[in-house]
Amino acid sequence: MDNEISIDLFIDIFIGYTKNKDNGALGLYESIKENLMTLSTLSNLCKEYSDISKYIYNLSEEDFKLLKNFFDIGDEKKGSYNGILEDLKELSVDQKDNLKRFERHVKLSCHQRDYIVNNFTKVSDELKNVKGEIKDTENKVGNLTSNVSKASDEMGKNRRDFDKITEKVKQAKSKVNGIYSEFVGILGVFTALSFALMGSVQVFGNILKNINTPNVGNIGYVLVVGGVYLLLIYLVIMTLFIGMKKVFKEGSEYQFNRAFTWRIIGTSAVLVLSGLGLIVIHEFCLT
Template sequence: MELLIKSFIDSEKNENLAEILKQISDNKFICKNYSEISQVIYALKNDEFTKLINYFGLKSRNDVNHFDGVVDSLSISNKDRDNLQHFGRHIELSCMQRRYIEKITEDVTEEAETARRKVQKIYSEFVGILGVFTALSFALMGSVQVFGNILNNVTDPNRKTIGFVLVVAGIYMILIYFVVMTLFIGMKKIFGIDGEYRFNFKFTGCMLVVSVFLILIGVIGVYFI
């Protein structure tokens, strides 16, 4: 059966194809053995399957069915012709079933790949968010600890020590703000969002004004009072 079906693939090289069909036309078992026909067609390589489809005119509606042309040219009885027509229909049906199965497989594979990309993106976002907030927590905890140590060392509060604390507080506000902004910029790159990150100029301006104000007050308290 395999050699018989593959003879259609190389029909241009097989000059005895009409004679082969004539010989099997009276064999009902071969012509109507759908299960074996299906197994052979499902096992064909992609290039062989494409050639078989072209031979039976299944690629498009306007294609010529060369098999029917060969069968019509044979001088055989109506019963034998009916056997060959059944044989051809079984091949066509198996080809259409294989194409349908391949299409479903491609759709399922594409959906699985889409789902995999979504899961991977969610995982990346989760890791990114976790990393950003972990780094943010360490930065804030470190700054609070350093600032607390500075306050603990102020045993004799006066204008100079308070001014020094204000200067340090202003500098730390600027540093922490830019650390946080850097983390958010990194998080945006992890998420793969297009476009550049834009700072909120009003909030940034307020932060800088407050920080500079604290630094100036501290400098005045340390050096000028």
């Protein structure tokens, strides 16, 4: 079974549980616990963000509402996920992390779908209003043909109305294009930030795991790495915001906060220098 089919299966199980949990079906609660236990062991599956988003975007409205209720983000606020997760006492730290990754991206995909649907609904309403105004204008033009004596006066008025309608059509098209740009930018920033933060946590986890007997030298090494990594993470995040600014408004430049940037640089320098100092002290004591 490939990842896409597996993701579809687990999401359908969550939807089915939310739909049937009030019917008192025997073994339903134990079944959902077993499925969550199985999901927690599938690390690669929990990171298949594109497949998760794809399936959630294609759910029907009813199933989408049931999925949001399962994760306690729907309007009814009758979720089950957190309560079930508390009952799974036997989960290891890695298994809990896998479920948290899966939960975070499911919620992110749900919020993104709501955002897209709401914006398209607004644009559709505006387009309906534009069509109504165009129809009114056509009726006015038809009346002009039956009244030649008023043709010159009405032509000027209809010309102005037509210009307004054309401008509204252009604005509606611009909003539709803006929605695509905003969605791509937001999705890219969220995804990149998620990877950057998870990567930083994993790096420090690996560093701390290798320090079995803490001493002055090891602490200095951690401070040096932390200072350098703080500066790198800041540069990555700023690069993302600069790129998002260009997507939203072509030709504009992102304005850095100089005071905050210097604080980041200063903090990084203090960590690196402190770490180097501790390493030197440790080496001196060994000699």
